[in-house]
Amino acid sequence: EAQVTQNPRYLITVTGKKLTVTCSQNMNHEYMSWYRQDPGLGLRQIYYSMNVEVTDKGDVPEGYKVSRKEKRNFPLILESPSPNQTSLYFCASRLQTGQGYGYTFGSGTRLTVV
Amino acid sequence: AQSVAQPEDQVNVAEGNPLTVKCTYSVSGNPYLFWYVQYPNRGLQFLLKYITGDNLVKGSYGFEAEFNKSQTSFHLKKPSALVSDSALYFCAGGASGSARQLTFGSGTQLTVLP
Numbered sequence: 001e002a003q004v005t006q007n008p009r010y011l012i013t014v015t016g017k018k019l020t021v022t023c024s025q026n027m028n029h030e031y032m033s034w035y036r037q038d039p040g041l042g043l044r045q046i047y048y049s050m051n052v053e054v055t056d057k058g059d060v061p062e063g064y065k066v067s068r069k070e071k072r073n074f075p076l077i078l079e080s081p082s083p084n085q086t087s088l089y090f091c092a093s094r095l096q097t098g099q100g101y102g103y104t105f106g107s108g109t110r111l112t113v114v
Numbered sequence: 115a116q117s118v119a120q121p122e123d124q125v126n127v128a129e130g131n132p133l134t135v136k137c138t139y140s141v142s143g144n145p146y147l148f149w150y151v152q153y154p155n156r157g158l159q160f161l162l163k164y165i166t167g168d169n170l171v172k173g174s175y176g177f178e179a180e181f182n183k184s185q186t187s188f189h190l191k192k193p194s195a196l197v198s199d200s201a202l203y204f205c206a207g208g209a210s211g212s213a214r215q216l217t218f219g220s221g222t223q224l225t226v227l228p
Contacts, residue, residue: 004157035218040123042204043158043218090157102148103216105157 002027006091006106013081013113021076021109023091031094032074033058033103034066036087043090049074081113116141118207120219127195128227135190135222137205144210147188149179152202152221161203164188175199195226 004025013019025032033048035058045058049068063085065077074093078085088110092103117140127133139145146165150158162173169181179190188205205219 040220042120042220043206045217092158102150102160102163103158105150105159107157108155 002104004091004093004104004106006089006109009107009109011109011111013111015082015113016080019078019081019111021078021089021091021111023074023076023106024072025074025091025093025104026072027093027095027104028071029093029095029104030071032068033092034064034074034076035090035092036060037090037108038087046076046089081111083113085111086113087111116207116209116217118205118217118219120203120205120222122222123220124223124225126225126227129197130194133190133192133195133199133224133226135203135205135224137188137190137219138186139188139205139207140186141207141209141217145207146210147179147181147205147207148216149173149177149188149190150204150206152204154201158204161190197226197228200224200226 007022030051034046035043037043044060046064047058047066049055052071055066068074088108090108091106094103119138148163149161151161152158161177162171164171164181172178177192181188203222206216208216
């Protein structure tokens with residue numbers, strides 16, 4: 001089944017403790033992206049990657065890092081999480097060719113930083 | 115900068131009545147536009163898209179959307195609402211040729227009353 005898999009689904013952590021949220025897709029998509037969803041703000045793009053070793057900042061990149069060493073994986077790294085990073089996070093992927101293709105989204109990761 | 119606006123946080127409609135969820139966009143050049151739906155504790159699911167061609171786009175679950183270039187709108191519609199249509203709906207858009215891809219609206223919670 002074609003899908004985007006995120007782990008973990010739920011995570012509670014303490015301020016300053018480094019964490020990684022994994023994202024993997026099995027559709028050979030070039031383009032991958034991370035979003036955070038907050039009430040009243042919709043989805044805001046954190047980082048995106050147009051292919052292996054090619055990443056760029058989205059609208060809200062502060063406090064986050066990403067890497068794209070393999071085509072299928074696009075982990076989101078919080079080096080020193082803070083409470084304002086408490087949010088619902090989504091990974092998404094799509095084919096790069098033909099911008100008319102929509103995203104496939106993961107099921108989300110609900111992160112709480114205390 | 116591109117933007118997508120959903121002016122209504124909440125839309126209530128009686129089952130069997132037509133529904134409309136509004137979306138306006140601001141992008142440079144030719145837009146491509148999407149509607150996604152999110153059910154509780156789930157990721158976003160693709161409903162429909164407009165890239166070019168007919169202004170009336172038909173999508174999944176009986177939904178359709180009308181692209182209006184002069185009003186820069188892309189409203190989601192359904193002739194007869196079902197209780198099971200109750201969910202959070204997101205409009206998203208981008209400019210053809212944009213590497214930044216999609217910008218999402220803030221979401222509209224649709225509640226269909228039995």
